[in-house]
Amino acid sequence: MANSMWAIHERSVSSVSANIAEGYGRRKGKEYEHYLYISRGSANESLDWYEKLKRLNYVSIDTFNQREKICEETRAMLTSMINKLEEKR
Numbered sequence: 001m002a003n004s005m006w007a008i009h010e011r012s013v014s015s016v017s018a019n020i021a022e023g024y025g026r027r028k029g030k031e032y033e034h035y036l037y038i039s040r041g042s043a044n045e046s047l048d049w050y051e052k053l054k055r056l057n058y059v060s061i062d063t064f065n066q067r068e069k070i071c072e073e074t075r076a077m078l079t080s081m082i083n084k085l086e087e088k089r
Contacts, residue, residue: 005058009049015042016074033085040078047071 016039023035047068054064 005049005053005056009046009053012042012045012049015039016046020078029085029088033082036078036082036085040075040082043071043074043078 019035019039019042023032023039026032026035050059050064050067050071053059054061059067
């Protein structure tokens with residue numbers, strides 16, 4: 001079970017940057033914004049998986065706290081980018 005949970009978690013973490021790159025590559029404001037929303041959702045999903053892994057003692061409290069902070073910072077940056085794109089419209 002732990003291996004499959006880690007695999008799913010890794011996919012959600014990887015999709016954060018992948019969606020940013022895909023949206024940026026499309027070079028269109030609304031599409032880029034759409035992919036930033038998807039990326040932010042993936043950051044939320046990643047944090048959810050960290051919480052599950054912590055609850056099952058697959059990750060330490062210290063590691064969880066570090067990763068939670070990274071997820072929160074990532075979500076804040078994505079929200080800022082989305083807001084700036086919305087202001088341009």
